[in-house]
Amino acid sequence: MMAFSGAKEDGREVKIYEYLDELSTDLAEYISELSEASVKERGVFAIALSGGSLISLIRKLCEAPYSKTVDWSKWYIFWVDERVVAKNHADSNYKLAKDGFLSKVPIVPSHVHSINDTVSAEKAAEDYEFVIRQLVRTRVISVSDVSDCPKFDLILLGMGPDGHIASLFPDHSILDEKDEWVTFVTDSPKPPPERITFTLPVINSASNVAVVVTGSSKAEAAHLAIDDVGPDVPSSPAKMVQPTKGKLIWYLDKAAASKLDCTKCSE
Numbered sequence: 001m002m003a004f005s006g007a008k009e010d011g012r013e014v015k016i017y018e019y020l021d022e023l024s025t026d027l028a029e030y031i032s033e034l035s036e037a038s039v040k041e042r043g044v045f046a047i048a049l050s051g052g053s054l055i056s057l058i059r060k061l062c063e064a065p066y067s068k069t070v071d072w073s074k075w076y077i078f079w080v081d082e083r084v085v086a087k088n089h090a091d092s093n094y095k096l097a098k099d100g101f102l103s104k105v106p107i108v109p110s111h112v113h114s115i116n117d118t119v120s121a122e123k124a125a126e127d128y129e130f131v132i133r134q135l136v137r138t139r140v141i142s143v144s145d146v147s148d149c150p151k152f153d154l155i156l157l158g159m160g161p162d163g164h165i166a167s168l169f170p171d172h173s174i175l176d177e178k179d180e181w182v183t184f185v186t187d188s189p190k191p192p193p194e195r196i197t198f199t200l201p202v203i204n205s206a207s208n209v210a211v212v213v214t215g216s217s218k219a220e221a222a223h224l225a226i227d228d229v230g231p232d233v234p235s236s237p238a239k240m241v242q243p244t245k246g247k248l249i250w251y252l253d254k255a256a257a258s259k260l261d262c263t264k265c266s267e
């Protein structure tokens, strides 16, 4: 049973689960419902994945009923962030998703848009933005109503214990990036150092964003990102996830939610 589900005053939803299995089941249901709605409305579903713990948490999508009911042929896959390593490297977010998810469902190989792993981080970011621009032009990816940004149907994020999302780390200058859709870092505090990442304007232009967070090591970062903690606190990239028009849902297990001030949520 879900331990808690509530909405904050600004419309964000926070869902807290006693067991990881329930979280995974609900997450699979949520993703399949969004996929169905998007395919109905636009004929396609453009989803951007993160790496890390998220991939094992979407594992239920590979099982019945979703393995059969989801219209996989309409899915287009992107990465919110990627480490600039070879696709078969243990640190590759592509490899993680391929092994744990993509190889288990019938997604069309040409719909899987991973980065160019043979060039520098700067060039990989530039190339990836170019690919996304082409797909915005053909409306495989929708476009924001309020800017020229791509509007992904769903962006799935994880969060690190330091509050980083995608490869946007606390106090890093790329948190201020307003013009680029995809940018790069060569000094990531979490290895490997070279990465590409969607920028905040792209993340915040999505129709739907889900931040999926588990484990007690992330409890403090979840509290800083979700609760109203005032200005004098450490920088939190996760708190900067504020979709302009889209919907934001936090999926947490009890350990990650253990420091939340849930009295400010209405059930």
Ligand SMILES: O=C1O[C@H](COP(=O)(O)O)[C@@H](O)[C@H](O)[C@H]1O
Pocket (backbone or CB within 6 Å): 050, 051, 052, 053, 054, 081, 082, 083, 093, 157, 158, 159, 160, 161, 164, 165, 166, 167, 190
């Ligand atoms: O380095 C990364 O970390 C975050 C968080 O990972 P997690 O294992 O703590 O969930 C992840 O979302 C991101 O995609 C990845 O590149």
